[in-house]
Amino acid sequence: MRIFRFLLPLLIALAAIAVPATASAQVYVSFMAPPLLPQYQQPQLSNQNYIWTPGYWAMGQSGYYWVQGSWQQPPQAGLLYTPGYWGYNQNQNQYNYNQGYWGQQVGYYGGINYGYGYSGNGYYGGNWQGNMFRYNTAVSTVNPNVIRNVYVDRTVIVRRVNHVSYNGGRGGVIMHPDARQLAYANQRHYAITPAQRLNVENAARDRNNLETVNHGRPVVVHNTTTVVRPENAVKPHYAAKPQNAAKPQNAAKPQNAAMPQNAAKPANASKPPNASKQDSGKKPPA
Numbered sequence: 001m002r003i004f005r006f007l008l009p010l011l012i013a014l015a016a017i018a019v020p021a022t023a024s025a026q027v028y029v030s031f032m033a034p035p036l037l038p039q040y041q042q043p044q045l046s047n048q049n050y051i052w053t054p055g056y057w058a059m060g061q062s063g064y065y066w067v068q069g070s071w072q073q074p075p076q077a078g079l080l081y082t083p084g085y086w087g088y089n090q091n092q093n094q095y096n097y098n099q100g101y102w103g104q105q106v107g108y109y110g111g112i113n114y115g116y117g118y119s120g121n122g123y124y125g126g127n128w129q130g131n132m133f134r135y136n137t138a139v140s141t142v143n144p145n146v147i148r149n150v151y152v153d154r155t156v157i158v159r160r161v162n163h164v165s166y167n168g169g170r171g172g173v174i175m176h177p178d179a180r181q182l183a184y185a186n187q188r189h190y191a192i193t194p195a196q197r198l199n200v201e202n203a204a205r206d207r208n209n210l211e212t213v214n215h216g217r218p219v220v221v222h223n224t225t226t227v228v229r230p231e232n233a234v235k236p237h238y239a240a241k242p243q244n245a246a247k248p249q250n251a252a253k254p255q256n257a258a259m260p261q262n263a264a265k266p267a268n269a270s271k272p273p274n275a276s277k278q279d280s281g282k283k284p285p286a
Helices: 002-017 179-184 194-205 231-239 272-281
Strands: 051-053 056-060 063-067 070-072 080-082 085-089 094-098 101-103 126-129 132-136
Touching: 051 080, 056 194, 063 194, 070 194
Parallel strands: none
Antiparallel strands: 051 070, 056 063, 080 101, 085 094, 126 132
């Protein structure tokens, strides 16, 4: 019986690790602490009412791999995103991943400083005003030519950044949920969107995202384009078709149509000299 109770946590952990990275539940378990959070550049937002979802280390069959942060459209207006986080389970001596979710308020996410408004407690990258999201450009990178509903609050900027990616355990962030965050946990939550799951699937397919390959410094984090919805970036190519549509060069055929040069043959048509020769060839009457 004691042997079974000892092996049970191990079997659960191995079964969780064997879960494919594309699983929508995102049940991750590890006996090793996740790597530090890498520094990266936030892509510039050009879509109103999209909210930043930070990057994190996920667990797959080949170990930890990096899931790039992305701008995501919430399930409905008024919702905010609570990031997932790794937490140390002392009873089982392992690290469990707590899945992120959408809700009316930002709940507890382990005190992890993901940056860009997620300083470890709440979200300061913007707020909802009715059906429009207002962005704090002090910590959110938006396209000023498209996103006009903005403000600046530099008091939320964290100068001393801790890149630890897990809560508890040895070297982890020590922070417990407060009363408000415990109350938020009982509110209605919305699961991650299909676009978010697609972002995880794309990250799992790229071996360069593996921590064993990039050694905790994934190159893709420096990408400045939105990964999940590339059609937003492709639209200018489809929209900019006046060059193909405007065919004045082909339509303008005055050179071929203008045939007055060929039609105007007065020089050849006027043959009075030849006609006069016939007259001059006539013999005068005797």
